[in-house]
Amino acid sequence: MKKTLILFTAFLAFTACSKHQGEKTIVITGIDSTLRPGNDFFKYVNGKWYDSVSIPASQTGVGAYMFMNYPQRMRLQGILDSISKSENPAGSIAQKVGDFYASGMDTVTIGKSGYAPIKPLLAKIDAISDLPSLMNFVVNEVKVYNSSIVGFGVSPDQKNSSRNIAEIYQTGIGLPDRDYYFKSDSSTVAIQEAYKKYLATLFQQTGSNAEEAKKNASLVYDIDKKLAISHKTKVELRDVQANYNKMALTDLVKKHPNIGWTAFLNNLGAKTDSINVGQPAYYDALNKLLKTIPITNWKIYLKANSLERYADDLSKPFVDASFEYTKVLSGQAVQKSRG
Numbered sequence: 001m002k003k004t005l006i007l008f009t010a011f012l013a014f015t016a017c018s019k020h021q022g023e024k025t026i027v028i029t030g031i032d033s034t035l036r037p038g039n040d041f042f043k044y045v046n047g048k049w050y051d052s053v054s055i056p057a058s059q060t061g062v063g064a065y066m067f068m069n070y071p072q073r074m075r076l077q078g079i080l081d082s083i084s085k086s087e088n089p090a091g092s093i094a095q096k097v098g099d100f101y102a103s104g105m106d107t108v109t110i111g112k113s114g115y116a117p118i119k120p121l122l123a124k125i126d127a128i129s130d131l132p133s134l135m136n137f138v139v140n141e142v143k144v145y146n147s148s149i150v151g152f153g154v155s156p157d158q159k160n161s162s163r164n165i166a167e168i169y170q171t172g173i174g175l176p177d178r179d180y181y182f183k184s185d186s187s188t189v190a191i192q193e194a195y196k197k198y199l200a201t202l203f204q205q206t207g208s209n210a211e212e213a214k215k216n217a218s219l220v221y222d223i224d225k226k227l228a229i230s231h232k233t234k235v236e237l238r239d240v241q242a243n244y245n246k247m248a249l250t251d252l253v254k255k256h257p258n259i260g261w262t263a264f265l266n267n268l269g270a271k272t273d274s275i276n277v278g279q280p281a282y283y284d285a286l287n288k289l290l291k292t293i294p295i296t297n298w299k300i301y302l303k304a305n306s307l308e309r310y311a312d313d314l315s316k317p318f319v320d321a322s323f324e325y326t327k328v329l330s331g332q333a334v335q336k337s338r339g
Helices: 002-016 041-052 064-084 093-105 107-113 116-126 131-142 186-204 210-228 249-255 261-268 280-292 295-313 316-330
Strands: 018-021 024-027 151-157 160-169 246-248 274-277
Touching: 064 093, 107 316, 116 295, 131 261, 131 280, 131 295, 186 210, 186 295, 186 316, 210 280, 210 295, 246 249, 249 261, 249 274, 295 316
Parallel strands: 160 274
Antiparallel strands: 018 024, 151 160, 246 274
């Protein structure tokens, strides 16, 4: 046991006392031998690093995972750069991967495209005319991992790991968690305003005038906040038992007629007789809001959600707008390169 503890301590010291600057690794002093590990193990292992490390301007944090992942990321980028510049046999994996990577790095073409790549998606939102067509759009987006107002997944049943279970979880808000909508300290208010400005910028860049864009951003924020009221806090989400609520599908269908679970699951091609509802209050609230909030407002909300989802993949004005918001939210000072 003693030997294991020493090895574990040494590993922590190694991973906690290295940091990358560019492609160089700088080793900072490790274990603080002036402290007794039994009194404060964290400070004994990490104290010197914790007191002297600085977060690179292009990062939002610094830690062991970043140190270990960075060399692999640089190696992978080198492979992709090489493949994308090589002549590869037509139809080969190398050709497909290389072309895909090159297309993502072609900033000239991306810049000329503006938001054209998502115009078909926005057109689908414009075509929404009622609640069933709205939910049809939502479920089709779930298929491409855009949760919008319904978070759906399949994972091992926590009470029977030999089988998988369908599960739904709270989602639908643009800020990191519910508390961002209800705190009034200066830091949180600055994030709220940056988020609203970001939404307005996205609307302006897709054709709205300044006044309309600001109005739409406020509308989206208001829907966000109504959804956030029903969200569990981060502390409440730690309670495994409270976030396991297996319900019969027949009961859910009766409970949430506006969501339309039967049609939702049929569209996904999912067959189940029960679902784990992680946070029931969210779906109870969503079911009511789908009826009380006008379809026209939901369409504006879904446009904002889609624009946020794909902003970093679009032209530079969208990427810059995303970063301006991220900068306030995370403290990241310098925008990362596309690669």
